[in-house]
Amino acid sequence: MWLGLDLGNSRLKAAHLSPHTSPLVQGEYPLSRPLPKELITGVEGVLVCSTRSEGTTAALLGGLRGRVVRVGDILTEESVGVENYGTPSFGEDRRLHYLGLRKRWSSGSIGVISAGTVWTLSVWNGEDRFVGGALFPGQALVLRGLGGIGKLPHLTHLGDSIGRGMTSSEGIRLGVREGMLGALSQLVERCEEGVSDSIQWVVTGGEADSIPRRTQWVYDSDLLWMGMTPLLEEME
Numbered sequence: 001m002w003l004g005l006d007l008g009n010s011r012l013k014a015a016h017l018s019p020h021t022s023p024l025v026q027g028e029y030p031l032s033r034p035l036p037k038e039l040i041t042g043v044e045g046v047l048v049c050s051t052r053s054e055g056t057t058a059a060l061l062g063g064l065r066g067r068v069v070r071v072g073d074i075l076t077e078e079s080v081g082v083e084n085y086g087t088p089s090f091g092e093d094r095r096l097h098y099l100g101l102r103k104r105w106s107s108g109s110i111g112v113i114s115a116g117t118v119w120t121l122s123v124w125n126g127e128d129r130f131v132g133g134a135l136f137p138g139q140a141l142v143l144r145g146l147g148g149i150g151k152l153p154h155l156t157h158l159g160d161s162i163g164r165g166m167t168s169s170e171g172i173r174l175g176v177r178e179g180m181l182g183a184l185s186q187l188v189e190r191c192e193e194g195v196s197d198s199i200q201w202v203v204t205g206g207e208a209d210s211i212p213r214r215t216q217w218v219y220d221s222d223l224l225w226m227g228m229t230p231l232l233e234e235m236e
Contacts, residue, residue, distance in 0.1 A: 003043040004228045006093070007031075007050040007057060009117040011206075014039055015225045017047065019233045023225035035064070045069060047228055049092045071096060075231060082130040090130075094122050096227030101202060102128075103226055104218075109197050112223065113184070115205035117141060123191045123199060131195060134187045138207055142176050158210065177210065184211065 004023065006013040012031050016024040026039060040046075045067035050057040061068055071092040077083070080098040082090045093114065101110040101124070111123040117140060122133040137145070139158060147154030158173045165171035192199055203211055204223040213219065220226070 001043055002232055003040060003046045004225055005046060005048045005050075005061075006224055007048065007052050009051055015222075015228075016043070017225065017228055017232055019229065019236055021229075023222060023229065025222060025225065040064065047071065047231065049096055049224065049228070051091065051093065069235075071228075071231070074235070075099070080130065081124055081128045091120070093224055094120060094133075096224045096231075097122060097202075097204070098124060098130075098227070099230050100220075100223040100225075100227035101200075103230060104202075104220075105200055109195050109199045111188075111191060111199045111201045113188075113201060113203045113205075113208075113211070113217075114223075115203065115207035115211060117206075119180075119184070119205075119207070121187055121191050123195065125195055126197060132191055134191065136180075136183060136187075139176060139180065139210060140207075142180070143172070146172055146176070181212070 002017045004015045004017045012029045014026040014029060014035070016026060029035060043066065046061070046064055047069050048057065048061065049071045057070070072089070075092070075095045077085055077090045077095070080090070080095045097112045097114060101112060107126060109123065109125045111121065114120045115138060117138050118135055119138050120133060120135045123131050125131050140156075143155045143157070146152050152172065153169050155169060155172055158177055163170040163174065165174045188201070201217045202223055203217055203219045204221060208219060208221065
């Protein structure tokens with residue numbers, strides 16, 4: 001059994017992984033504390049996906065023993081159809097999303113909307129070539145930015161009701177939610193331009209529940225872990 005770790009910008013998520021089996025999601029853990037013993041006991045290795053710098057990632061993993069493998073060291077940009085992406089490199093999480101998508105659909109064009117701290121869109125055509133994507137700030141980042149401007153209220157979440165914008169807080173919630181969904185629709189249309197067949201979209205990430213469900217989209221909170229499984233199978 002392996003331990004899969006997803007080191008995000010604000011949290012750490014973990015799952016127990018084994019080749020040819022479904023992942024066992026363990027939940028989220030604070031970055032400021034050592035991992036619980038029951039999480040790391042008996043694992044033969046750790047597979048790490050990180051958005052952090054190499055130094056910060058190494059510091060966060062300092063207490064772990066045994067084999068530690070970084071996704072970026074074994075899953076290159078070229079192996080997921082990405083060329084000349086530039087600096088910083090194509091994200092490790094996006095590389096795993098590709099593997100998770102291809103595990104579900106072996107052919108055809110595929111796309112993922114990952115709604116996390118940063119919302120990302122990524123699309124691959126039927127020839128397994130990355131054909132574009134987009135990145136824009138997630139809801140938490142937008143709310144944090146608005147809360148630092150003048151006398152605007154500092155909101156930490158959008159809440160269940162957006163009303164009609166009759167108060168400053170309602171106005172922010174309405175503007176952020178509807179504005180982001182409008183931007184998302186436009187970006188999906190842009191990403192679909194020039195792709196010859198219909199794209200199978202999957203929505204994932206911590207803010208995925210804020211995206212209204214479409215019957216033609218698939219919602220999969222475990223997409224990243226599903227991408228780690230093929231890596232373990234290759235390492236056998």
